[in-house]
Amino acid sequence: MKNKDYNNFGSNLDKPGGVSLIANADIAIIGGGVVGCAVARRMALEGARIVLIEKASDILDGASKGNSAILHTGFDAPVGSLEQKCVNRGYEEYLKIHKSFNLPILKTGALVTAWSEEQENKFEDILKKGHDNDIKNLKLLSKTQILSIEPDLAKSVRSAISVPGEYVIDPWSSPLAYLRQAVDNGGQALFNAEVTGGEFDGNTWLLTTRKGQVRARYVINCAGLYGDIVDHNVLGGCEFTIKPRKGQFVVFDKAAGKLLSSVILPVPTERTKGIVLFPTIFGNIVVGPTAEEQESRNNACVDKEILISLTRQAIEKLPALANIQVTATYAGIRPATEEKHYRVIQDSDRNWITLGGIRSTGLTGALGLAAHVHDLLSDQGADFKALDNPSIHPVPNLAEHLPRDYKTRGYGEIVCHCEMVSQREILSAMEGPVPAGNLGGLKRRTRATMGRCQGFYCSARLAELTQGKFTNPLGIGDIDD
Amino acid sequence: MTNALKYNRCDVAIIGAGPAGLAAAATLKKQGIEHVLVLDRESEAGGIPRHCGHPPFGIIEYARLMTGPSYAKRLVASAQKAGVDIALKTSVTKLGFGGILTIATPKGMGELKAKRVLLATGVRETPRSARLVSGDRMLGISTTGALQSMVYLKNLIPFRYPLVVGTQIVSFSALLTCKKAGIKPVAMIEEKSSPTISWPLHHASSLFGVPLFLNTRITNIIGKDRVEMVQVLDGKKNTREIVCDGVLFTGQFTPESTLARMSHLDLDYGTGSPVIDGFGRCSDPSYWAAGNLLQPVNIAFNCWREGRRTAGRIAQDLKGSLPLSIK
Structure with a gap:
């Protein structure tokens, strides 16, 4: 089920130029938005060793944190466009996989x-x-x-x-479930690791990040709002401007x-x-x-x-x-970008794919884009062996129309009363392979403080529960400081 | 403390263990009502006074000058002495027809059939979002209630030099809390041309060393992870930049009427409170309401007094001696 030798790879890595090598993978994915998370999942399932590199302290810190949460059919997408194909593919795949991840769908139409x-x-x-x-x-x-x-x-x-066929989904639990599956199947996620440059030796990339160096054969740039900047910094140019x-x-x-x-x-x-x-x-x-x-x-x-x-x-x-x-x-x-359509650019000579200009249909299109990336990599000869029996981990349900955590005994106490978020949910969101990296991430994983009082009742308890967990805490110090 | 799941029924269920709810509960017991059960979602009874760490509380109720937390303790003790059952960490998730409550506790969910239900869920301040205030969203934006519970219950502070918005009584309370916690507000602003209450806020600047800007409103909140600066516009259309590490929104109280709002009870959309008749009875006569839920915002004493008065009516109603309606 897991790539055992990969899990221990860190012990014998070389450290060129005094900068430590922090990951060694087949594919580096830059950006932990919904597209990056979906690509990470797809390629991990295809048997690649993946590393997702995110500059913020948690996933979904850019465009993916504020969308309309609609699962689009693509009925109004430009006919025959890549966007239409990806939305279509993404839509089908979402319907196929959502139950196994415990991801909710509200069939609104x-x-x-x-x-x-x-x-x-x-x-x-x-x-x-x-x-x-x-x-x-x-x-x-x-x-x-x-x-x-x-x-x-x-x-x-x-x-x-x-x-x-237009439905409403959970825009934050979905990408989390994708990345979680990538990590559960041998992948790695790096945070606070902005990519600042990179070198391609004709076969392999050595990317420089704020945290250390990352070696990978292929790079998929899913940096969203910063996609053009990453291309400029690493490739020396970009076909589009955000x-x-x-x-x-x-x-x-x-x-x-x-x-x-x-x-x-x-x-x-x-x-x-x-x-x-x-x-x-x-x-x-x-x-x-x-x-x-x-x-x-x-x-x-x-x-x-x-x-x-x-x-x-x-x-x-x-x-x-x-x-x-x-x-x-x-x-x-x-x-x-300057143009309306998805900007997918493959640089086969340098093993680099940029996914840019992914706007309102990105939440749906992400799974389709991920499959498209796999096609593109296969076309250029990348050969991975798909996992036979990948592990899958369901995510906690946050949908109102389905049973929430508080309906099961032993939740400790309700911390956020407006959204009925339990202590058990909050503690568990700060653990595991992809824990909340900041308060925003905790809110997206649990809904704490997202309700009508916006923290009037619960921010004190939340500050206490999250003390020492985040770089930017709710409480900045004790009174006696 | 009581486990509410033990019971399927009770005479009166009171939702909210604040001044109104606890005073009503004790009164009902004293009037001979047998089983009075107070349900509160928090892990401690007492309501908002628990985190108002300063006087004046209790002057009339207990004939002494008390801080909020000791007043809250006294309320709880009085209710328990009267034989009131208090169930904590108990959230009511639904008000059903005829007094059937759905409740959630860490030990499981359940249903409780009460002959009468008193809603005493209190008030909260209107947060930044519902005020539609411009700017980015980051850490350091708070309300007085959130600040006070952090300071008085957890000994934590969310900022060190915030801008205070509003000039209601609670804004004065916010300044007191800041002073106690070593927080130094950089300024206090008010959209109107005079403070909402003229005393003591008129003298706030001299009392607390906090400048008061009238006719002033926020046009932008700036910062990356935390608040770094606020832009305000004054009456003369001048934009001023105020460097601060937080914004404290005070006042603009709104009833915490979610349960009523999501239920079959009639709601007064103007005030956000449930519609009541002259006795305090809701559109479903099994339900009653009292305290700040009805008139945001009143001091604890008034809520306490109203809780007692409404409890008297409920007791009369249960004994069959209440007139039909004086609506």
Whole structure:
């Protein structure tokens, strides 16, 4: 089941130039976003020794931490594009594997809703595109049909295309499960290890990271918002430039959960999928994202005026939201490029593949991209022997519609009351092969402090439980300091 | 402490072991109600006063000047002396029709049928997110409640020189807590043109050495892992940068009415509290409400007094001597 000799490889590594070699693998994956985690899993299953290199102290620190959590069918993807293929492949694989990982799916379906005649006029194109993308079950719905499915939707809705296959998933547990499987099957994950350079000797890469050197035959650059920078620093150039695009979201209280069962998609424009109103797997209703070009790759600040405008737009479509409190606000940054499509670039001479420009469909497309990477590597002669019986580890369920940890006795105590997070869940998220590396990671693994009080009741207990675990702790010191 | 799973039924179940809930429980016992069970999700009874480590508490209730924690202890002792059962680490997850509660405890889940249920779940402050405040999200952003529980219950501090937002009574309490913990707020800001309460905050700057800026609101919170700086806009449209390592949002209390909100009970969407009649009875007459859940925010004494008053009504109701309604 495991690569036994690999687990002990660290003992006899050489240390060139006084910089220690911290990993020796077949494939180095740069970036611990959803794409990197999916590639790590795929290649570990294919029998490669993988090492995932992440510059932050936990996975999902960039674009992957703020998305819409929708499992896309790809009905509206550009016909025949790599994106469409990867989304399609990723979608199929997710449906196949999710149960074995205990990953939840909320079978919401989506409604592409038209609120004006102009929007309705685009339906024909959308239906045709869906058909060309082999999504056969799209259906045109009348106003009456829409309101029978979603009685709380504003009566100004005109018509909609039903996309029954669009689902909602847990955007953070999924990549965690992928990486966990890669590590369980002999892989390695390095954190706080930003890649700063590298040398290729015609056969093998020697990458320099902040933590030490990594040797690997192949490198897959999944660095997302920093993909072009990594290519520049290591290869000396990059075909694309990342154009960060911020998306702000407003999360409504779980009391809103009963108001909406489908994902409400707008009629998309050329540039973006537009502002979506959707249920989350955790029981909330979310509105977003905006699409704001910006220079910064990491400044995910929210803006009061825009949050107010998003809230207003949500209430226009779902009037009862006016009575619901806001639980959280957040912003994600998509790694857009000058062009709309996925930017997958293979440099066969240097054993290097860059996966860039993966935006809103990345959560679904990741598994497909990972399979695509395997194809590309096989094409250039990489030969691994797939594991016969890979180990698989289920992740804790955080979905509201499925039994949570507190329903099983022996959980210690509830720490976060709004999200019903138990002490047992928090302690276990800080252990294991891919433990939470920072508070954000702990929140994504457990939902602690993600609820309506945002830490009013639980941050003291959480500070106590996490004391000494993270570089940036909740409590910065004792009173007597 | 009591294991709530031991019971399938009780006369009155009280959700929340704060001043209102505990005062009501003791009163019900004194009125001859046999089995009064207080359920609290925390590991300790007493509610918010547990982490208000400063006076004034208890002046009227116990005829002495007390700190929050000793007041909380006294409330618990009085209730227990009266014969009240208190079940801790017990979360009510659902309010069912006619007083059927679903509860979760570390020993398992269960159902409890109470003849009457009193909701005394209190209040909390509105966090940064629900205030739709601009800026990035990082460590060091807190509320008074979170700060006080860190300081008084865990002896920890989340920041050393925060910006304080708000000028309500609780903001004064926040300044006291900071002083005790050796935290030095860099400034206090208020969106309005005068402090919400004129005394003592009008003198906050001289009392605590904390400058007070009125007509001022946050336009950006900046920092990488922790808060590093806050941008504020004053009434004259001047942007000012305030270097700090935290932002403390005080006040803007909102009822902790989640259970009612997620249930069949009618809710007043304006206040966020359950709708009650003149006695404190909810739209399902098995359910009652008292304390800060109904009127954010009141001092502990008022919650205590209201708990006692509502308990009297519940006792009357159980004995069949309460008029139908005075709604």
